[in-house]
Amino acid sequence: MTKGTSGETLALTKRTLLQTSAAAVLSAPFVNRAWADTIELNILGWYGTAESDMVGAFEEANNVKFVPKYYAGGDNMLAALAQNPPGTFDIIHTDAEYAKLLIANELVMELNPDDYPMDDLLHEDFTKFAGHWDEDGNLFSLISRFGHLGVSYNKDALSEKEASSYNSFWMPKVKGKVGHFDWHLPSLGQMSLLTGNANPFDIDDDAWEAVQEKTMSLKPQVGGYFDFGGTFAGLKNGEMLAMCGIGDWVTGILERDGAPVSSVVPEEGGIQWTESYSIVKTSKKKDMALKYLAYTMSPEGQVKTAQMLGYPGHCVTGAGRALLQKEDEAEAKRSGQIKGHKNEPIALIDDGRISYRDIPVQQDLEDWNDFWSEYKNA
Amino acid sequence: MAASVIRRLNAYALTFRLPIIIWQAIFFIGPLFFMIAMSFFLVKNYRMVEAFEFKNWDKMLSRNYVWDSYWYTLGLAALSSAVASLVAFPAAFALAYRSSESVRRWAIFLLIIPFFTSYLVRTFSWYVILAESGVINAGLGYIGLGPYTMLNTMFGTIIGYMTLTLPLVVILQTVSLASVDRSLIQASQNLGCPPWRTIFAVILPAAKTGLIVAALFAFILSFGDFVAPYYLGGSKPPTLPILIIDTTKAGQQWPRAAVVAVIMMVTLFVVAFTAIMLAYRKRGSK
Numbered sequence: 001m002t003k004g005t006s007g008e009t010l011a012l013t014k015r016t017l018l019q020t021s022a023a024a025v026l027s028a029p030f031v032n033r034a035w036a037d038t039i040e041l042n043i044l045g046w047y048g049t050a051e052s053d054m055v056g057a058f059e060e061a062n063n064v065k066f067v068p069k070y071y072a073g074g075d076n077m078l079a080a081l082a083q084n085p086p087g088t089f090d091i092i093h094t095d096a097e098y099a100k101l102l103i104a105n106e107l108v109m110e111l112n113p114d115d116y117p118m119d120d121l122l123h124e125d126f127t128k129f130a131g132h133w134d135e136d137g138n139l140f141s142l143i144s145r146f147g148h149l150g151v152s153y154n155k156d157a158l159s160e161k162e163a164s165s166y167n168s169f170w171m172p173k174v175k176g177k178v179g180h181f182d183w184h185l186p187s188l189g190q191m192s193l194l195t196g197n198a199n200p201f202d203i204d205d206d207a208w209e210a211v212q213e214k215t216m217s218l219k220p221q222v223g224g225y226f227d228f229g230g231t232f233a234g235l236k237n238g239e240m241l242a243m244c245g246i247g248d249w250v251t252g253i254l255e256r257d258g259a260p261v262s263s264v265v266p267e268e269g270g271i272q273w274t275e276s277y278s279i280v281k282t283s284k285k286k287d288m289a290l291k292y293l294a295y296t297m298s299p300e301g302q303v304k305t306a307q308m309l310g311y312p313g314h315c316v317t318g319a320g321r322a323l324l325q326k327e328d329e330a331e332a333k334r335s336g337q338i339k340g341h342k343n344e345p346i347a348l349i350d351d352g353r354i355s356y357r358d359i360p361v362q363q364d365l366e367d368w369n370d371f372w373s374e375y376k377n378a
Numbered sequence: 379m380a381a382s383v384i385r386r387l388n389a390y391a392l393t394f395r396l397p398i399i400i401w402q403a404i405f406f407i408g409p410l411f412f413m414i415a416m417s418f419f420l421v422k423n424y425r426m427v428e429a430f431e432f433k434n435w436d437k438m439l440s441r442n443y444v445w446d447s448y449w450y451t452l453g454l455a456a457l458s459s460a461v462a463s464l465v466a467f468p469a470a471f472a473l474a475y476r477s478s479e480s481v482r483r484w485a486i487f488l489l490i491i492p493f494f495t496s497y498l499v500r501t502f503s504w505y506v507i508l509a510e511s512g513v514i515n516a517g518l519g520y521i522g523l524g525p526y527t528m529l530n531t532m533f534g535t536i537i538g539y540m541t542l543t544l545p546l547v548v549i550l551q552t553v554s555l556a557s558v559d560r561s562l563i564q565a566s567q568n569l570g571c572p573p574w575r576t577i578f579a580v581i582l583p584a585a586k587t588g589l590i591v592a593a594l595f596a597f598i599l600s601f602g603d604f605v606a607p608y609y610l611g612g613s614k615p616p617t618l619p620i621l622i623i624d625t626t627k628a629g630q631q632w633p634r635a636a637v638v639a640v641i642m643m644v645t646l647f648v649v650a651f652t653a654i655m656l657a658y659r660k661r662g663s664k
Binding site: 073075076078079082083100101105129176179183221223224225227229230233234236237238256281365366370372373374376377 | 609
């Protein structure tokens with residue numbers, strides 16, 4: 001015999017036990033059906049893309065559950081694809097330079113551009129963004145957000161004016177305090193811009209030689225090479241006063257927390273990362289995946305991509321940006337997503353100060369990586 | 379009759395030996411062979427293709443940075459092993475000879491506790507202590523010293539290695555020292571040996587096996603550790619485990635990473651074999 005909270009005595013007799021068990025057994029199919037109705041969408045993406053701040057509203061509205069597999073760096077994304085059986089993932093969230101590899105390897109399905117507000121994209125380049133379309137002009141990967149890489153710096157150590165050139169990395173006051181995000185593409189791309197290459201990833205061998213020489217000269221200034229966690233910690237605790245290869249996607253999070261850090265696109269130009277969504281060809285939930293892609297391009301979806309807690313990015317549609325300005329003016333101002341702002345990202349592209357990140361065109365990727373390893377060991 | 383007893387005994391012994399043999403075959407020997415085979419594979423269009431080519435070996439063995447990383451990692455692991463052994467010895471000595479049974483038991487329990495938490499978490503907690511704005515520099519600041527840069531240096535890496543290895547080395551050394559025959563120590567004292575000579579002439583040789591095994595564990599753990607040199611050493615310069623990660627990050631070069639891994643395995647086999655030989659070598663044997 002047990003006593004209920006109300007004070008009445010509950011008797012656990014054989015009859016009540018049988019009744020309860022029967023009720024549980026009979027209701028099981030309904031419970032099962034309720035569970036079965038929830039569609040699981042497996043997404044392979046950068047950290048934060050399937051967290052509740054990003055997908056929660058869509059999950060609730062469509063009885064969907066996102067199951068994320070996070071990666072850092074496009075190569076790890078390709079590794080995850082290669083190591084899992086076909087059909088494991090439904091949606092892939094990646095960068096343009098890797099999206100084109102997905103398309104080349106026929107891993108993702110064709111999308112219909114008419115399903116998305118392509119005429120509302122903030123920049124003409126975005127409408128036929130390189131890497132998202134195949135050579136025949138068919139869309140395979142849907143642009144969702146972008147951001148710029150430049151000089152990230154501690155505001156107590158460097159002024160914005162000082163940080164407005166990659167040469168600030170060589171300043172005596174940041175000796176031993178310059179950090180690298182440990183990925184060769186953005187850092188070497190920035191060195192390529194500094195050495196005067198308008199297209200930093202499409203350079204001939206002489207220019208590549210100059211990039212290597214310039215990069216090597218930075219070595220005495222370098223305090224370390226860091227992944228996500230190390231980059232955040234290094235900037236936050238002041239161990240690193242300037243960072244190469246990152247931008248607002250890191251400092252934006254720290255800035256929101258009140259850390260004295262910021263990022264600027266320097267006079268030599270910045271590098272743009274451009275993220276997109278693709279649907280895996282072998283997915284069995286293409287309809288729901290398509291619905292999610294449409295959601296990411298809706299004004300609400302765009303606001304969520306801009307505010308994403310994992311790391312911030314810029315809206316790609318006019319309607320998305322307008323809603324962001326209305327709902328979160330502070331974030332719109334902080335990230336320069338307001339017309340006339342000195343760091344307005346679209347104006348930076350129009351001014352020719354932004355290069356789109358790519359994989360090396362005239363050298364093998366492994367040449368760049370080899371040099372990166374040599375540089376780290378120097 | 380005798381043969382059947384032996385057969386039965388063998389079956390009995392096999393029952394206990396088989397699980398570990400199967401375990402090692404599935405989770406060590408098998409993957410090891412696969413890793414060796416993978417080092418001959420090729421990567422085409424970011425995908426591994428089965429092949430038997432020496433390109434990866436040629437490429438990796440001809441690169442100076444691979445050898446730089448190799449010697450740096452080897453030196454760092456040897457340094458870690460030496461530092462852990464030296465730092466642990468006084469503590470182990472005190473626990474073995476100067477502490478009561480209950481204090482020793484509690485100390486060993488407390489030394490095991492750090493393993494209850496993630497090594498990564500323990501490593502990141504050093505940020506608060508070692509940073510220029512951290513606890514140590516704040517303390518030194520009161521007496522007009524510093525700030526000193528400790529993170530992203532070799533010192534930081536060694537601190538990380540100690541976080542990983544020191545508790546284990548203290549435990550192994552304590553057990554080893556506590557097992558030394560006390561009558562030998564008493565005999566040396568009765569014969570007028572000063573304390574330092576008792577340690578060097580009696581205790582160390584008698585506890586040699588355990589001490590070498592403890593140092594070997596420190597070496598193995600440090601040699602293969604990715605976390606400390608990356609997060610506390612700032613990957614500056616990178617060790618072999620970091621080089622493995624770097625290699626896989628660029629163009630899916632898992633076969634080249636396998637080359638580095640095989641080099642590491644061979645090195646560890648050689649070091650472990652030599653250490654075990656030294657540990658069990660009888661005095662005066664050649």
